[in-house]
Amino acid sequence: MSIDISEDTAADTRELQVQRTPDLITDDAHALRVAKRLAEEFAPEAAARDRERRLPWAELDVFVASGLWGMTVPREFGGAGVSSATLAEVTATIAAADGSLGQIPQNHFYALEVLCVGASAEQQRFFFDRVLAGERFGNALAETGHKDFKRRTRLTRTTAGWHIDGRKFYCTGALYAHWIPTLVITEELGRDITCLAFVPRNAQGVEVIDDWDGFGQRITGSGSVQFNHVRVEPEWVVPFQASFERPTTIGPVAQIMHAAIDLGQARGAFQAALQFVREHSRPWIDAKVDRATDDPLTIAQFGDLAVRLRAAEALLRRAARFVDAAQAGPSDRSVAEASVAVAEARALTTTISLDAGSRLFELTGTSATLDGLGLDRFWRNARTHTLHDPVRWKYHAVGNYYLNDKLPPRHGAL
Incomplete structure (x- = not known):
């Protein structure tokens, strides 16, 4: 079934027509290669899109046509069924180039996981076919205006x-x-x-x-x-509710994508800082060196960021292995282990994304704050996205698991 866009609504929804049938991602390595190529294409205009609030219709069409939006569709339904590690790395790669483009598909992949876990075979076939044909999912999950979390829709x-x-x-x-x-x-x-x-x-x-x-x-x-x-x-x-009354990977999959978005923001900020210091920054006078790249304290700061960035990457890859294991054999324990591993990764990706975005300016200097450069977008994007759910509760879930063998709750926020 295709979405029928009538003449009298075409002015409002013309961008929603599928431009062409997407390519088919064949395996994990293919997905990673395509993501790298797209990131190089998306990065040059990222600051301008953010500054002008230019909605990325054309970029999304290219993104979807690449086949990446169908990469988690199971192989038995015609997709590549890529691993959680590949889903996370593709997300981080795109987010490093443009944080917003990295986040837009997050709920699309979330919906695909809900379908994998809770839909009938007929529903799976219908919606997986639509995704492979180029249609995309958004979301309407949260509600505001009330102090409780009860949903009223x-x-x-x-x-x-x-x-x-x-x-x-x-x-x-x-x-x-x-x-x-x-x-x-x-x-x-x-x-x-x-x-x-x-x-x-x-x-x-x-x-x-x-x-x-x-x-x-x-x-x-x-x-x-x-x-x-x-x-x-x-x-x-x-x-939906039934999918959380038994052990499923909906929550860990949702959270590993959030971690990957934050990791991408950190990578983007780190690379922007490297480039600016190499090309524009001046050393502090007390360093008594000619180049900012020879300033010993600047070097040490970059070393610290690099180490913690690599640690975040390692925790994310580790978490992905737990998620894959839980998908292969969901149980109370395997899903809890996946949730805790992802919470550990999120704790570190949250802090490194914020720190990299902030220290970018400490290391580059005042000239980096010029509005036309748009370097503030890394911290703004990281601060906004990391508020999705509080990192303090990640530490609580991890600590309670190890100290008291308390399994974390099963919901989309863990």
Whole structure:
């Protein structure tokens, strides 16, 4: 099934037409090569896109056409079924070039994992085929305006059809999506349960509002979505709550992508600092050297950043092995081990992304703060993205696991 874009809505959704059938990623090595090539293509205009808040429609079309958005589709459904390590490295590679472009597909891959874990074979075939044909998922998961975490967007099921009403925020990628996976509450056997409804972006009653004005991740499209009696088909609704009542890898997969985005931000800041110091910075007068690259204290600072960056990379690769093991054999213990390993990686990727973005200026000097350079985007993007869930709770989950053998809770934030 293809999304039908009618004449009278074409002005609003013309960018959502699939430009061409994507290439097919064949294996992990192929995915990594393609990501590296795309990062080199995306990097030169990243500062301008951030500064001008230029939405990356053309870049996303290239990104999707590369085949990378279908790389986690299982092999039995025609995809490459790449490892968690490859998913993380591809994400980090793109995020190093452009933090927003690195984050936009995060919920797309999250939705694919939900489908792998909880959807029927018919639903999997339908949606995996759509992804391999070039359609992309956004998200409408979070809600604001209340102090609790209760979700109020409802799916009402009647003999006249199924309809969604509600409002969501932090809807990263929804602006660019063909489908918006939406977290809904519905009644079943007298109790409320949670489902994920895949809503066509151009369905009647869907209003995607580009009102994200955070100081970082400016072009992620992380604004609002309003659902006004939006009709959905039963086969577009996937169980969600049940996927957390048993051990599954939805949470660890979500979190390893967040860690990879932060790692990419750190890599980008580190490389920008290296380039600026080599080409523009002056040494401090007390160093008594002619070049900034010979300043001993600058050298030591870069050494410190490099060591901690490599440590973050190693923890991310280690976490990916645990996630792959949990996907191959999900159990209470294997999923907990994956969650803890990813939490360890997130603790370090959070701190290195923030530190690299901040120390970039300490090491380069005042001239690096000129607005036209856009070097502040690394810290702004890292600070914004790392607020997704607090790193202090990562340390708590890790400590409680090792000290008290307490398994972490199963939800999307761990």
